[in-house]
Amino acid sequence: MKPEPDALAAGAAEATEARAVARADTHLMRSLLVGIFIFMSVYALYFGRAFFMPVMLAFLLALTLTPIVRLLRKHGIPEVVSATLLVLLSICVFASAGYLLSGPIIELINNTSSIGHQLGERLAQLRRPFEKMMQISHQIEQLTETSQEPGVQKVAVAQSGILSSAASNILSAGTSLTIIFVLSLFLLASGTMFYEKIIQSFASLSEKKRALRVVYDVEREISHYLLTVTIINAGLGLVIGLGLWALGMPNPLVWGVAAALLNFLPYVGALLTIVLVAVMALISFDTISYALLAPAFVLLCDIVEGQFVTPMVVGRRLEINAVAIFIAIAFWSWLWGFVGALTAVPLLVVIKVFCDHFEGLAHVGNFLAAQQTAVVDDEPVEENTEAAA
Known part of the structure; x- marks a missing residue:
């Protein structure tokens, strides 16, 4: 006997519903697995930052210098030689910058209290509306302290020694820098080894061609972007440093380097640079009108870089x-x-x-x-x- 049409339709509907339920379950399970993977990745990156941070910086440094290595290879210089020279040059640049900036930065840190006092004096007229609120807050704090029970004692946590903490930080920074430069040297000197490993993991020739195409395209675009943006930021820092030096700003090298580094943070970095330069200019120059020239010059440079130079060069x-x-x-x-x-x-x-x-x-x-x-x-x-x- 042939099955009735209604029975066939009901069976088909049940099969379709079962497949839909199975697909929904599979999609839910996949979403849960992705969520768990993301959560575990963030957990690992946070608690393993002492390892992952220098490794990530090494990859970014290697990607930044890759176009130069490729260009030198076209002129007959092997990757090992060019990578070694570039890494040694990077070490010299970082060491020289650290040596030149260490003195002014330590001086700024030591003079933080005096800088705040001088800035408060220059902006005293802006603090008058808030003085009454500060007095009320101070009175409330005094009442809170006097209302404490006599038997209650404050517990203070003893801090570790400054010298031991500084030595630990220096050792950690030295280890991280060693990992960054050594790993970037190996990555640059390896040449096409990683591309060969990627190709060997695919079976068919079409898949190998597609994988090689994607890897080369991604690597080329990222390397071009990182190198170009690094050069633009270095040029911006140089222009800002020279301009502030011409205006008579103290420590123009510090502010030029700060502008170059902070410009890797779009919007936020430029704002921080302008605020820091404005604060130092207010306490360094006699008149407020002349002091405002320094942050105005930084703002002009940031506008030219952000609206014209970077879009024209990077795209x-x-x-x-x-x-x-x-x-x-x-x-x-x-x-x-x-x-x-x-x-x-x-x-x-x-x-x-x-x-x-x-x-x-x-x-x-x-x-x-x-x-x-x-x-x-x-x-x-x-x-x-x-x-x-």
């Missing part, structure tokens, strides 16, 4: 939306402190370029992109991958 394709930038800076600042804040945007660009080359992650790259580049640039990606092939 609009790798721009990140402001919301993603602030979230990344807040997250990496909480995770790794100031070093994490400096690496937040380069890491965000790395993630965006990586996501743009995979269809399953295209929505993530689309979210990270700026508003004017919200539509994924499929054609340029294909052209770049074909050129890389």
Whole structure:
């Protein structure tokens, strides 16, 4: 006997419903696994920052110097020689900058109290509306102290010695710098070894070609971006340092280096530089009108760099939306402190370029992109991958 049509329809509906339930369960399980993986990754990055931070910085340094190594290889210089020279040059630059900046920075730290006192005197007229509130707060604090029971004792936690803490920090910083430079040297000197390992993990020839195309394209875009932005920030720091020196600002080298480093933080870094320069200018110059020239000059340089130089040299394709930038800076600042804040945007660009080359992650790259580049640039990606092939 043939089954009735109603029975067939009911069986098909049940099978369809069962498949839908199975797909939903699979999707839920996959989402849970992804969430657990992300949570465990953040946990590992936070508690293992002493290891992951120098490794991440080494990879970023190697990616920054890779275009120079490739250029020197085209002129007949082996990767080992060029990588060694570049790493030694980087060590000399960092050591020289540390030596030149150590004196002025220590002096600024030692004079923090006097700087605050001088700044308060210059801005005394702005503090008058708040003096009454400060007096009320002080009176409340005195009443709280006098109302304590006589038998209650305050417990003070003894701090460790300053010398031992400083020695521990210096040792930790030296170990991290050693890991950064040595690992970046190995990465630069390895040449195409990692690309060969990636190709060997695929079976078919088409998959190998696609993997090689994607890896070369991602590496080229990220390396070009990091090197270009580093050169632009160095130029910005040089211009700001020379301009502040011409205005008579004390320690112009410190503010030039600070401007170059903080410019890796879009929006936030420029604002911090302007505020710091304004504070030092107010206590360094006699008149407020002349003191305002220094932060105005820094603001002008930041506007020219952000609105003209960087978009013209780097292009609009790798721009990140402001919301993603602030979230990344807040997250990496909480995770790794100031070093994490400096690496937040380069890491965000790395993630965006990586996501743009995979269809399953295209929505993530689309979210990270700026508003004017919200539509994924499929054609340029294909052209770049074909050129890389």
